[in-house]
Amino acid sequence: MHFDTLALRATHQTDPTTGAVVPPIHLSTTFARNEANELPADYLYTRTSNPTREALEQALAKLEGGAVGMAFSSGQAATMTLFQALRPGDHVLLATQAYYGTPALLEQVFHPWGLTYSRVDMSDLDAVQSSIHENTRMVWCETPSNPMLTITDLLTVSRLAHDADAICVCDNTWATPVLQRPLDLNCDVVMHSTTKYFSGHSDVLGGALIFKRNNAFTERVRSLQGHLGAVPSPFDCWLVSRGIKTLGVRMRAQMATAQAVAEFLDGHPAVEQVHYPGLPNHPDRALIHQQMNGPGAMLSVQVRGGANEAIRFIGKLRLFTRATSLGGVESLIEHRASVEGHNSTTPQNLLRVSIGLEHAEDLIADLAQALV
Structure with missing residues (x-):
């Protein structure tokens, strides 16, 4: 399907109970069990899962062509959770041209915790290759970059990352899947600040991660999403889903x-x-x-x-x-x-x-x- 059709179909879910063409917002923080102490729909507590957030996460995965989508309370929360899924002693290779909050998070929070990182001009592919260490577990790209709009060759950088058994992450906030789908270019994870183009009206804070595959690393991030609790409210999820329709x-x-x-x-x-x-x-x-x-x-x-x-x-x-x-x-x-x-x-x-x-x-x- 063309993107506009996909965006509408991914966020259009007629309510089966009432027939409402706009899906309801499930604001509840907790969900009742039946007489047999069973959860009718596998929803327990909104920090771990919620129908409105789940609908948004499924839509995000469809838009980027991924297997799993996860919604967060901000782009920084999404980035934080992804770094948290690494281990102390692991190395992150980060683009020199990147949103200033990303290296700040590494330097102020994760470096003291034990994560190491270095920065490289990702337009210089030889420099990228020589900057990948034995303990490099993540290569972080941002294209177009903030604020100089440099472009990273995602196919080549993702190959270099995979040759070192590292995952390749792309901050796709500025391009959106309308213009660029990094997972189709062999990246493993896409990050978005859904505050920006996805919501589109400067009235909601949010972030997202979309994974190419549902593997052990994806499951670790999903577990951390629930444990750390940096998730968006159901209303915020509904607003982002509404914004996607006109993206x-x-x-x-x-x-x-x-x-x-x-x-x-x-x-x-x-x-x-x-x-x-x-x-x-x-x-x-x-x-x-x-x-x-x-x-x-x-x-x-x-x-x-x-x-x-x-x-x-x-x-x-x-x-x-x-x-x-x-x-x-x-x-x-x-x-x-x-x-x-x-x-x-x-x-x-x-x-x-x-x-x-x-x-x-x-x-x-x-x-x-x-x-x-």
């Missing part, structure tokens, strides 16, 4: 506008550089065509000057909301280094832009007046 339509509309915005900025004299996979000068253009169905709706722009010039520019914008996050229906812009803090390695003149559903001409006019 393909929203992503294509936002992507078309992002292309127009990127092309406008790329030719502007006040702009130093635009990072967007849809531009012909993107260094990974061939790889983008090989593994993606489109360039996405995220871009980064470096204005001429430094932090002061960048902040002055966004202060003049009228249609863009100055806020962190991405993937919502409203266009957002942020000075990324300010968000990441004093240890940020992001260029001081870089602004991260999430394109929403406003008309492209209106957004371009707003950018034009602010760049004067």
Whole structure:
């Protein structure tokens, strides 16, 4: 099926009791046993399982072409649980270009616990191969990367990981399965912050893991999901499921506008550089065509000057909301280094832009007046 059909069918479950075309939200935290002390539907307690969360998890697996989906209370909760499934002494190889919260989690939480990690530029495949250690158990990719939109060759990196008996994980938040399915490129696990494009309306926090196979490692993560309890509420699961229904339509509309915005900025004299996979000068253009169905709706722009010039520019914008996050229906812009803090390695003149559903001409006019 085409993605739009799949997204609707994966989240459409007519209620068998009432015939309601919108499934009910099962808010209950606990489930009753019958007279024989049996659980009628195998639901015991919502921390371990819930019908509304289960429906979302099944939909997530279908969208990414995986065997098992798991929903979490945030993208960081999903990442945390995956790292927790490793053992002290194991090594994680992480992309240099990655969401800043991922290495922070490794450094501040899991390194003291006994997990080791190193970082590598995953566009340099020789460096990736030489950075895999004997104890490497996980290779973590992020493509397109946050915030520089570099592209990782998932087929090659996953092969290098498997040659070392490591699993390959891909943060697919920016692309979504509309544009890229890492499991089809031999990755083992996909991570999403469902806060972003899946929910699509900046009103729910969530995360997800989707596994290519249901094996011992998958079962260990499932056990940790219940034990650690970093799971979303039934209402949050229902909101994400509702957002999935329009994911393909929203992503294509936002992507078309992002292309127009990127092309406008790329030719502007006040702009130093635009990072967007849809531009012909993107260094990974061939790889983008090989593994993606489109360039996405995220871009980064470096204005001429430094932090002061960048902040002055966004202060003049009228249609863009100055806020962190991405993937919502409203266009957002942020000075990324300010968000990441004093240890940020992001260029001081870089602004991260999430394109929403406003008309492209209106957004371009707003950018034009602010760049004067």
